[in-house]
Amino acid sequence: MAYVNGVTTANVAEARQVIDVSKQIGEYVKEAAPFSVILQRAKKDPVTSWKFQWYDDEPIGMRTQVKVANNNVTGDDSLSIDVNDATIFNVADLVKVGRTGEVMRVTAITDTDTIKVTRAFGTTAIAALKKDDWLYNLGGAFAEMTGAPDAIMDQPTMRENVTQITKTTIKGSGTLEAIRLQTAGNERNRQRRKKSLEHMLKIERALLYGEKNDGSTGGVRATGGALSFIKTNVMDVNGILTEAGMNDFARLAWSSTASSPTKLLCFSPEVGAIINQFAANKIETATGDEAYGLRLKKYNTFFGTFLLAPTRVLELDYADMMLALDIENIFYRPLKGRDTQLRVDIHNPDLDGWMDEYLTEFGLQVEMEKTHAYAYGITG
Numbered sequence: 001m002a003y004v005n006g007v008t009t010a011n012v013a014e015a016r017q018v019i020d021v022s023k024q025i026g027e028y029v030k031e032a033a034p035f036s037v038i039l040q041r042a043k044k045d046p047v048t049s050w051k052f053q054w055y056d057d058e059p060i061g062m063r064t065q066v067k068v069a070n071n072n073v074t075g076d077d078s079l080s081i082d083v084n085d086a087t088i089f090n091v092a093d094l095v096k097v098g099r100t101g102e103v104m105r106v107t108a109i110t111d112t113d114t115i116k117v118t119r120a121f122g123t124t125a126i127a128a129l130k131k132d133d134w135l136y137n138l139g140g141a142f143a144e145m146t147g148a149p150d151a152i153m154d155q156p157t158m159r160e161n162v163t164q165i166t167k168t169t170i171k172g173s174g175t176l177e178a179i180r181l182q183t184a185g186n187e188r189n190r191q192r193r194k195k196s197l198e199h200m201l202k203i204e205r206a207l208l209y210g211e212k213n214d215g216s217t218g219g220v221r222a223t224g225g226a227l228s229f230i231k232t233n234v235m236d237v238n239g240i241l242t243e244a245g246m247n248d249f250a251r252l253a254w255s256s257t258a259s260s261p262t263k264l265l266c267f268s269p270e271v272g273a274i275i276n277q278f279a280a281n282k283i284e285t286a287t288g289d290e291a292y293g294l295r296l297k298k299y300n301t302f303f304g305t306f307l308l309a310p311t312r313v314l315e316l317d318y319a320d321m322m323l324a325l326d327i328e329n330i331f332y333r334p335l336k337g338r339d340t341q342l343r344v345d346i347h348n349p350d351l352d353g354w355m356d357e358y359l360t361e362f363g364l365q366v367e368m369e370k371t372h373a374y375a376y377g378i379t380g
Contacts, residue, residue, distance in 0.1 A: 032197065033204035034294055034309035035226075035266050035325070039332035039364075046336040047363065050163045050221060051214070054365055055156035059257050061088045066133040067113060073126045078107060078116050083135060086115050090149050094138035100127040105141060162214050163335050163363040164206060164223040168199040171347065171355035188354060192342065199340070199358040205313045207332075207364050208266065208323070226325060229366035233373030237320075240380045241271070243278040247301060249375050253324035254303040256370040260328040263372075265299070265306040267322035268314035271378050275299070275308075283308070320378045326371035335361040 067082040086109055089095065095104045095117060103122035106115050120126045121141075140149055170191045177188045205225075212224030233252045237245060253263055267275070276283070284298040299306040306324065314321055334340075338361035347355035366372065 032312045033200045034311055036200055036204040036207050037294060043331050045331045045333055047333045048336050051160060052333055052363060053158055053160040054367060055158055056367055057156040058370060060152060061085060062137045064088055064135050066129050066131055069131045070129040073128060079119060080110060080114055080116050082114055086113050088137055089115055090140060090152055092140040092142055092149055094141050096136040096138050098134040098136060102127055161212060161224050161363045161365060162221045163361045164221055165361045166202055168195050168358040170195045171353060173353040177354055196358060201313055203360060204311060208313060209318065223363040225364060226323060226366055227374060229369055230372045230374055232370045235375040236377045237375050238377040241274050241378045250301040250303045253373040258368050259371045260326050262305045262307060264309050264325045264327045265322060266309045266311050266325060268319040269310055270319045271322050272310045274380060321374060321376045323374040324372060329367040329371050331365040333363040333365050
């Protein structure tokens with residue numbers, strides 16, 4: 001397709017300047033950009049400044065993993081165990097080793113990744129600990145007439161993002177606006193319809209895989225998209241996505257206790273075709289049922305329900321990817337008074353023509369990062 005700087009009668013096909021054929025040219029449907037449509041309809045929260053902040057307060061974890069294998073099988077009350085996160089424990093907490101069943105009791109917290117324990121506090125015998133063994137906090141066990149344990153407290157983490165100004169311009173000659181076209185009547189109205197969807201796709205890309213720039217150098221700001229916030233739950237499929245692999249991804253997506261029961265699954269058409277091959281009988285389509293204003297299919301897993309949202313902007317380098325987004329923890333943040341608007345006749349007065357512009361100043365707020373996930377490397 002050839003692109004030109006403005007539309008004139010010279011670069012509009014002659015056949016379209018005739019009457020009585022089709023009144024409309026097929027345009028992209030709203031499902032082409034489901035993520036931005038859903039956020040704008042259901043999760044909009046305007047801001048009053050170009051920079052906005054929020055605080056994440058993740059639930060305190062109740063499980064961690066062994067960091068370094070430990071083959072000591074003695075009953076030493078001061079045995080040290082290296083773990084990924086010792087801050088989830090308190091003195092007197094009972095710790096269950098998932099693989100072996102052994103229960104231990106914490107006697108001291110040495111530092112952020114080391115605990116001391118009494119082995120075999122229950123009936124299960126001592127066994128060697130392997131690296132990555134899961135350890136579950138069963139809560140404290142205290143003798144009668146004992147004092148209160150230390151409080152495990154944490155502070156919420158501050159996050160921030162900025163608004164991005166996106167523009168899509170439409171212009172043409174005065175003559176072109178005055179004549180009727182065979183395809184869609186008024187060319188200006190046709191271009192407005194087409195460019196509005198082009199504008200929406202730009203926003204969809206920014207909301208999914210944009211990266212933050214606060215404009216401190218150059219004055220141009222860019223908002224950070226969902227991918228830039230998701231750091232914890234990332235899965236490299238590195239090959240063919242199977243039903244078992246999809247279950248692994250679902251387990252990852254719902255690994256946080258703060259997760260909602262339903263997540264939006266954004267994916268490319270290529271990934272959608274792969275999912276359909278092994279999950280066709282698990283995908284539900286409810287006639288007339290809409291979620292967030294769109295008719296979305298559902299894929300039920302043991303861990304929760306995915307609302308399927310194929311998006312055209314996950315293409316090429318992003319075609320091997322899918323994102324599980326907890327829609328309860330994501331917000332569309334337009335600057336107040338600067339959400340998507342059509343600015344009409346913004347051309348200079350001496351122009352024999354017209355110029356309109358779609359303008360949006362918007363940002364994205366991604367809360368509770370551990371309630372979201374993405375997978376990449378899906379090849380078939």
